[in-house]
Amino acid sequence: MAIHYVWPPEPGGGWTTMNRVSRTIFRNSFFGVAAHLVVKVLAFVAGILFVRFLGPESIGEYAAVFAFGQIFIFIADLGLSPYTVREVARLREHPEGEQRIAELYGSVLRLRMLLSLLAVTLVLLFAWATQRPTLMIAAIALNMLGLIMFGIQGTSEAVLLGFERHDVPAKAKVFNQVIRILASTLLLWLGLNYFGLIGGSLFGTLMMLVICWRAVRVIGVQPVRGTSWPWIPLLRASIPFGVIAFALGLSYNFDTVLLNIFRSNTETAYYAAAYGMVFQMIFLSNAVNTALYPSLTREAIRSSDRLPDAYERCLRYLLIIALPISFGIAILGEPIVTFLYGPSYVPMVPVLEIIIWVLPLMFASEFFGYIVVIDDRERNVARAVLISTFVNIAMNLILVPWLGLYGAALMTVATEIVLVSQYLWMLRDVLRRFNWGLVLLRPLLAAIIMALAVHMLAHEPLFLAISAGALIYCGLLLVSGAIGSDELDFVRGLLRHTVPQPEARAGD
DSSP states (O other): OOEEEEOSSSSSSSOHHHHHHHHHHHHHHHHHHHHHHHHHHHHHHHHHHHHHHHHHHHHHHHHHHHHHHHHGGGGGTHHHHHHHHHHHHHTSSSSHHHHHHHHHHHHHEEEHHHHHHHHHHHHHHHHHTTTOOOHHHHHHHHHHHHHHHHHHHHHHHHHHHHTOOTHHHHHHHHHHHHHHHHHHHHHHTOOOOTHHHHHHHHHHHHHHHHHHHHHHEEEEEOOOSSSSSSSSHHHHHHHHHHHHHHHHHHHHHHHHHHHHHHHHHHHHHHHHHHHHHHHHTTTHHHHHHHHHHHHHHHHHHHHHTTHHHHHHHHHHHHHHHHHHHHHHHHHHHHHHHHHHHGGGGGGGHHHHHHTTTTTHHHHHHHHHHHHHHHTTHHHHHHHHHHHHHHHHHHHHHHHHHHHHHHHHHHHHHHHHHHHHHHHHHHHHHHHTTHHHIIIOOOHHHHHHHHHHHHHHHTSHHHHHHHHHHHHHHHHHHHHHTTTOOOHHHHHHHHHHOOOOOOEEEEOO
């Protein structure tokens, strides 16, 4: 029994294209943001406790173990996940879509298992070649078991996302985080040091795998062998996505690996803690963009003329969220770090004050990348990411041995500037239609005024400074018109109608 999403007819009193897209994105974003919020709150609280418990030396080595795996993780996927999401979203409109989706699922599953084994081999060889301690290599090997499980879970999640079933992966991630925290806490209590964190992660990944695997079978899709998706053409089509994943993984983790090789575990811990704080906040951007991708991919086939309006609205909301966070942390970095991690992590404050400016850039770059991919120009995205990654690697090799974690932080921001600049050029025809006064200038002005107010309150209790800043910023958004009647009308329109639900039809 397959599941089809039934939409009201248009024209004749049905929703407009823009309303339908907005409502689908709203539903998917709601599940994504809600689940990510639960996951991030749990991860954030647990992370603080784990960091305090283990101390900088152990946390630095654990961060390096994780970074080693992330550099080669692209090989386990090679772009098959985003490619699968896009193809499943398209095949749902195809007369033979059900059979072709099942064959795609089967082909990608088998291929990803082989690629995962190759990735594990390369990670261990790289760790041995860089003369990592034997205990650290053992930790890397244990951590890589999760990569094999992700081969099954990631493929199943891609199919679910193609069907716009964002609720299932969202639920799986919540369960994953809960199991991970409980198992990690137990293993740490048993004295396993950061190996306990790795073991907890494996238990959580297994839970996520089971939930996604079962959900795909419930919607009527089972992996089958077929001739529609031979491996070589499949890899050829997904390689641009794989190049993007490789370049991003290398760009985001190469600096941590270099710090561990050239500096110390303690310095690696300070940088990882600052970097981790920023990445905890990326979930808002990721949830919206993940919801956008399958919905707008299908809409680009049906009617693409109204997509720029949706792009402008989403970019405005992303910047409205990112800008005050960056300004606020840049001003209140020391009291925030002291409150969360304790006095021993105060040396990370200057790094955090640099690296926090990557947040609005990453919100924008991820969003722009999805727009280009929706337009079937993923090779352009791959080229842009490769260029920015080359700059990142070359400059990190120079700056990290010299400036340590400060050089890594500066290059993180510079790399994202290079990437965003390329996207701005690629999308110039679309972006020139944006109202940039509304999208950027008004939120930026509101954030600057908020920052001045927070600076004057910096010596007050942290909660008071943050609360006052939030109230001032929201008021300025309303006064400046960055948020106004169109947002209220948009929300009222969402609430007036019932969000379309999946309807199961027997015999499909």
